[in-house]
Amino acid sequence: MSHIYALANQKGGVGKTTTAVNLAAYLAAKGKRVLLIDLDAQANATSSLGFDKNQMAASTYEVLISNTPLPEVIQLTRRIRLDLAPSSTQLAGAEVELVALPEREWRLKKAIAAIELNYDYILVDCPPSLGLLTVNALTSAQGVLIPVQCEYLALEGLSQLMNTIQLVRKSLNPGLIVRGLIMTMYDGRAKLAQQVVAEVRSHFGDRVFTTLVPRSIRLGEAPSYGEPILSYAPSSAGGLAYEQLAEEVLAGDRVD
Amino acid sequence: MSHIYALANQKGGVGKTTTAVNLAAYLAAKGKRVLLIDLDAQANATSSLGFDKNQMAASTYEVLISNTPLPEVIQLTRRIRLDLAPSSTQLAGAEVELVALPEREWRLKKAIAAIELNYDYILVDCPPSLGLLTVNALTSAQGVLIPVQCEYLALEGLSQLMNTIQLVRKSLNPGLIVRGLIMTMYDGRAKLAQQVVAEVRSHFGDRVFTTLVPRSIRLGEAPSYGEPILSYAPSSAGGLAYEQLAEEVLAGDRVD
Numbered sequence: 001m002s003h004i005y006a007l008a009n010q011k012g013g014v015g016k017t018t019t020a021v022n023l024a025a026y027l028a029a030k031g032k033r034v035l036l037i038d039l040d041a042q043a044n045a046t047s048s049l050g051f052d053k054n055q056m057a058a059s060t061y062e063v064l065i066s067n068t069p070l071p072e073v074i075q076l077t078r079r080i081r082l083d084l085a086p087s088s089t090q091l092a093g094a095e096v097e098l099v100a101l102p103e104r105e106w107r108l109k110k111a112i113a114a115i116e117l118n119y120d121y122i123l124v125d126c127p128p129s130l131g132l133l134t135v136n137a138l139t140s141a142q143g144v145l146i147p148v149q150c151e152y153l154a155l156e157g158l159s160q161l162m163n164t165i166q167l168v169r170k171s172l173n174p175g176l177i178v179r180g181l182i183m184t185m186y187d188g189r190a191k192l193a194q195q196v197v198a199e200v201r202s203h204f205g206d207r208v209f210t211t212l213v214p215r216s217i218r219l220g221e222a223p224s225y226g227e228p229i230l231s232y233a234p235s236s237a238g239g240l241a242y243e244q245l246a247e248e249v250l251a252g253d254r255v256d
Numbered sequence: 257m258s259h260i261y262a263l264a265n266q267k268g269g270v271g272k273t274t275t276a277v278n279l280a281a282y283l284a285a286k287g288k289r290v291l292l293i294d295l296d297a298q299a300n301a302t303s304s305l306g307f308d309k310n311q312m313a314a315s316t317y318e319v320l321i322s323n324t325p326l327p328e329v330i331q332l333t334r335r336i337r338l339d340l341a342p343s344s345t346q347l348a349g350a351e352v353e354l355v356a357l358p359e360r361e362w363r364l365k366k367a368i369a370a371i372e373l374n375y376d377y378i379l380v381d382c383p384p385s386l387g388l389l390t391v392n393a394l395t396s397a398q399g400v401l402i403p404v405q406c407e408y409l410a411l412e413g414l415s416q417l418m419n420t421i422q423l424v425r426k427s428l429n430p431g432l433i434v435r436g437l438i439m440t441m442y443d444g445r446a447k448l449a450q451q452v453v454a455e456v457r458s459h460f461g462d463r464v465f466t467t468l469v470p471r472s473i474r475l476g477e478a479p480s481y482g483e484p485i486l487s488y489a490p491s492s493a494g495g496l497a498y499e500q501l502a503e504e505v506l507a508g509d510r511v512d
């Protein structure tokens with residue numbers, strides 16, 4: 001039974017891609033078969049693993065718009081047990097194109113259903129919006145992983161995101177849960193960051209992962225080498241945090 | 257003749273709202289009549305100026321969808337000469353709703369045309385996407401102000417943004433220019449940040465503002481007090497940078 005998680009938060013720049021890529025890499029390193037699906041036209045997850053979005057013969061765009069089977073777009077990465085369904089710039093037009101298509105919210109779910117048994121984990125990196133691409137991800141996922149930047153403005157959007165998850169649960173995916181909130185870019189010296197963590201913890205309780213991902217320059221550098229932090233700087237603060245997060249996710253999933 | 261600028265970049269979390277709010281505040285402090293239009297459903301610009309997005313009787317949603325005149329939604333702020341056209345959460349549905357409406361790309365331009373003479377500057381804060389809301393902003397603007405975070409992943413999206421600007425210029429707004437790129441969250445100690453600045457400058461030349469906005473915790477704190485940096489921490493590194501940026505924008509506009 002594979003675990004399917006969407007990395008979603010309409011607030012931009014909170015660490016969705018960084019979390020998706022690095023969590024996927026550590027889960028694969030710990031023996032799990034992992035598929036990372038890039039559902040963002042920016043294709044940051046694709047380039048973070050060393051691929052050029054402009055060179056992709058086929059991408060998640062074709063999967064959503066022309067029902068191309070996922071195996072036809074999936075790429076093997078340099079990391080064993082970690083596969084990628086890359087994005088492309090065409091995906092920028094997909095939101096508008098999807099509006100007119102039948103079963104527009106179910107297209108990703110159908111594509112994943114065909115290959116689900118091949119993977120222990122499927123992570124979907126979402127764009128910073130609550131449009132049809134994110135709705136497709138929420139409809140096909142069992143749980144939502146929510147990166148929350150330790151900043152005031154990042155707090156504001158959480159209620160909107162919760163409303164959207166609630167709507168998807170009611171009309172499209174009754175089993176959808178919040179798998180957990182991940183506090184990112186934590187700077188322990190900043191009082192604001194401490195307040196944001198306290199506020200999120202008081203609101204969401206134990207749905208907030210214990211792991212606090214610190215602000216770490218190495219995490220920003222790794223994508224420029226097309227490498228996850230695991231192979232770029234595993235003993236950096238960012239590397240250790242994402243390894244710990246992977247262990248927390250695995251521990252929680254074992255219990256289920 | 258008022259200057260109409262869109263703050264646009266589909267990459268999330270690069271400082272669009274922070275730049276829109278603080279540039280608007282300094283331009284107003286220097287004697288200009290300024291309107292800030294919040295076109296993002298997250299309503300971060302709205303809350304950064306002390307308003308509650310859930311309490312707004314009318315917002316840019318009504319302006320776009322039901323042709324409500326802008327003066328009916330404009331709020332006076334605590335800063336003299338600085339007005340706000342607030343957003344609301346309803347805007348999240350606007351992208352899909354706009355698809356079916358006539359003149360869907362021109363609706364903001366028409367609304368601005370009616371009140372343009374009342375302001376010296378109109379700044380439009382865009383969401384992190386290249387959908388119909390951003391297209392409306394690009395169609396109504398004379399120029400685009402592009403905040404660029406000093407991170408590797410922020411570089412990746414610039415060519416896509418330039419393509420979109422080119423498309424809008426060809427089919428919707430022939431006079432649209434790139435007014436300038438603003439480097440944000442600059443950390444001088446990080447080699448990566450220096451490399452990103454050098455790369456952007458070599459690519460865009462003097463379209464890159466000289467002002468480098470440093471990473472400054474005060475800029476993240478100010479929105480939690482509903483204040484621009486000008487009234488929260490004017491002598492902070494962030495405050496001084498945005499004041500300098502306002503002077504640079506004014507100097508460049510005088511020349512035109």
Ligand SMILES: Nc1ncnc2c1ncn2[C@@H]1O[C@H](COP(=O)(O)OP(=O)(O)OP(=O)(O)O)[C@@H](O)[C@H]1O
Pocket residue numbers: 011012013014015016017018019040042044126127128184185186213214215216217219220221223238266267268269384407408409410
């Ligand atoms: N813990 C961290 N420490 C330092 N830099 C980080 C950290 N996490 C992410 N970054 C950097 O911050 C920027 C934003 O992160 P990322 O792109 O992962 O966010 P996102 O939510 O996926 O953004 P978008 O909304 O555009 O999809 C990136 O340049 C990334 O390299």
Ligand SMILES: Nc1ncnc2c1ncn2[C@@H]1O[C@H](COP(=O)(O)OP(=O)(O)OP(=O)(O)O)[C@@H](O)[C@H]1O
Pocket residue numbers: 010011012013128151152153154267268269270271272273274275296298300382383384440441442469470471472473475476477479494
């Ligand atoms: N120079 C800076 N130094 C420190 N923090 C900053 C700086 N500029 C912006 N921030 C903080 O970084 C976060 C992202 O900035 P902001 O929300 O302005 O970006 P944005 O591009 O508008 O994001 P979105 O794509 O979600 O609309 C915010 O929490 C903001 O307070």
Ligand SMILES: [Mg+2]
Pocket residue numbers: 016017018040044125126127
């Ligand atoms: Mg991303």
Ligand SMILES: [Mg+2]
Pocket residue numbers: 272273274296300382383
């Ligand atoms: Mg913003």
